[in-house]
Amino acid sequence: MNLIDRYVSEVGKHLPLLNGREDIEKELKSTLEDMLEDRAQNSGQARDEAMEIEVLKEYGSPQKVAQTYNPHPYLIGPKLFPFFLFVLKIVLTVVVSVMLVLAGIQAVTDTPFMGADFAKIIGQGLGSALSAAIAAFGNVVLVFVILERVLPDKEIGSFDDEKEWDPASLAKEPDPDSVSRSELIAEIVFTFVALAILNIYPQWLGMFFFTENEQVFFPIFTEKFFQFVPYINIVLVGKILLDIYLLRNAIWNQLTRLSKVVIEAASLTLTVLILRAPDIIAFSAESLANGPFEPEQAEIFATIATYTFPMMMAIVIIIQSIELVKAVYRLFKMRRETA
Amino acid sequence: MAKTESIENVVLELRRGVIVLATLSQLGSAEYGYSLLKKLADLGLDVDQGTLYPLLRRLEAQGLLESVWKLEEARPRRYYVISAEGKKLLPKMKKEWAGIVKVMDKMLS
Known part of the structure; x- marks a missing residue:
C-alpha cells in the first residue's frame, strides 16, 4: 500500500x-x-x-x-433545536417535580420534621431528582439525535415554522387530519422515557424509607407486574414507530388511523389485564411492617396503596377508552369521507 | 494574528456564497473535480478542495448536478454535469447575482 x-x-x-x-x-x-x-x-x-x-x-x-464531508457536525441541528428545548423543559419539569413530590411525601410520612433523618431524606430526594434529571436529559438528547438522523432534511426543514407561517392561518379551521409535531415529539420523548424506566431503571418504581441505621427500598410492583413488561414494550415501541411515521408524513391517513386504533385497543386491553391480575402491588402490611413502620401504620399504608392502584388504573382505563373511541370515530369518519 | 484570521474568515464567507453559482455556471459540460478546480482557478476563483468536493456531492444530492464515473488513462474519474433542475435554477441565480452586483456597486461606489 x-x-x-x-x-x-x-x-x-x-x-x-x-x-x-x-x-x-x-x-x-x-x-x-x-x-x-x-x-x-x-x-x-x-x-x-x-x-x-x-x-x-x-x-x-x-x-x-x-x-468536510460530515453533513451532521452537530448532535441536534438548528432546526430541531427549538423543539428539543421545548420538550426538554416539559420533561425536566415533570421528572424533577415527580421526584421532589415523592421525596416530600416520604419525608413527611416517614420522619419528624426536623433532625438528621429528615435532612437525609431531603438530601437523598434532591440527589434522586438530580440524577433523574440527568438521565431524562440524556434520554431526550438521544431521541432527538435519532430524529435528527432519521427524519429527511425536508421534514426537518418544515419544523422551521417561521418561514412558512402565514398570519392568515390564524383564522382557518385546523385540519383534523394534520398532525401536531410538537405533541408527537413530546409523546415520543415521554414514551421513550417510560420504556427506559421500565427496562433500564425498574428500580425507580418504588419508594425508599429510612430507618435509623439503614435505608429500605420498597418496590411498588411485584414480579408479576414485570411479566407484562414485554407486552408493554411492544405497545410503546408501536406508539413510537407510529409517531415517527406521522412526523415524516405530517398527515393522518387510513393506515395510521387504523394503527392508532390497534395501539389504543392493545393499550386498553393491557391495562385491563394488569388491573385484573392478582398480586401486582408489592406493598403489603406484612412487608411494610418489616421496614420502618409500626404494624398499624403498615396496615394503613398498605390499604391506601391497595385502593389507590385500582383507582389510578380505572382513571387510565377511562382515558384510554376515550382515546380508543376517538381513534375509532376518526377512522370511520375518514373512511366515510374518502368513500 | 487573531485579527488577520477573522479578516480571512470574512473574505472566505464572502467567496463561499458565490461558489455554488460559479460551480453551476461552469458545469454546462461535464468536468471531473480536479478539472473543475483548475477551470475555476484559471478564471480567477481559487476554491479549496475541501470546499469543492463536498459541495459537488451536496449539489448532486439536491438534484442540481448529475455525476457519472468514467475510466480514463487507467484511472476512474467522476464527471459532474448540471442537471435539468440545475439548468432551471441557473438563470434565476444569475439574475439574483446581477441584482446583488448592481446594489453593491451602488453602495460601494
Whole structure:
C-alpha cells in the first residue's frame, strides 16, 4: 500500500457512516493522482515520495478532510433545536417535580420534621431528582439525535415554522387530519422515557424509607407486574414507530388511523389485564411492617396503596377508552369521507 | 494574528456564497473535480478542495448536478454535469447575482 492509498484509507476511517464512503475514497484517490500528475508535468520531475508528501500536506490532515464531508457536525441541528428545548423543559419539569413530590411525601410520612433523618431524606430526594434529571436529559438528547438522523432534511426543514407561517392561518379551521409535531415529539420523548424506566431503571418504581441505621427500598410492583413488561414494550415501541411515521408524513391517513386504533385497543386491553391480575402491588402490611413502620401504620399504608392502584388504573382505563373511541370515530369518519 | 484570521474568515464567507453559482455556471459540460478546480482557478476563483468536493456531492444530492464515473488513462474519474433542475435554477441565480452586483456597486461606489 503506497502513501496515497494509506492517506485515502485514513480519510475513510474518519468519514461519517453514510452511504457513499467508498465513492468519496475513490474520488479522493483520483483527485490526488491528478494533482500529482499535474505537479510532475509542471515541474518536469518524476513523481516521487517527496512529491506525494508535499501534495498530501497541501491537501490537509485526514481528519480535517473527512470532516468536510460530515453533513451532521452537530448532535441536534438548528432546526430541531427549538423543539428539543421545548420538550426538554416539559420533561425536566415533570421528572424533577415527580421526584421532589415523592421525596416530600416520604419525608413527611416517614420522619419528624426536623433532625438528621429528615435532612437525609431531603438530601437523598434532591440527589434522586438530580440524577433523574440527568438521565431524562440524556434520554431526550438521544431521541432527538435519532430524529435528527432519521427524519429527511425536508421534514426537518418544515419544523422551521417561521418561514412558512402565514398570519392568515390564524383564522382557518385546523385540519383534523394534520398532525401536531410538537405533541408527537413530546409523546415520543415521554414514551421513550417510560420504556427506559421500565427496562433500564425498574428500580425507580418504588419508594425508599429510612430507618435509623439503614435505608429500605420498597418496590411498588411485584414480579408479576414485570411479566407484562414485554407486552408493554411492544405497545410503546408501536406508539413510537407510529409517531415517527406521522412526523415524516405530517398527515393522518387510513393506515395510521387504523394503527392508532390497534395501539389504543392493545393499550386498553393491557391495562385491563394488569388491573385484573392478582398480586401486582408489592406493598403489603406484612412487608411494610418489616421496614420502618409500626404494624398499624403498615396496615394503613398498605390499604391506601391497595385502593389507590385500582383507582389510578380505572382513571387510565377511562382515558384510554376515550382515546380508543376517538381513534375509532376518526377512522370511520375518514373512511366515510374518502368513500 | 487573531485579527488577520477573522479578516480571512470574512473574505472566505464572502467567496463561499458565490461558489455554488460559479460551480453551476461552469458545469454546462461535464468536468471531473480536479478539472473543475483548475477551470475555476484559471478564471480567477481559487476554491479549496475541501470546499469543492463536498459541495459537488451536496449539489448532486439536491438534484442540481448529475455525476457519472468514467475510466480514463487507467484511472476512474467522476464527471459532474448540471442537471435539468440545475439548468432551471441557473438563470434565476444569475439574475439574483446581477441584482446583488448592481446594489453593491451602488453602495460601494
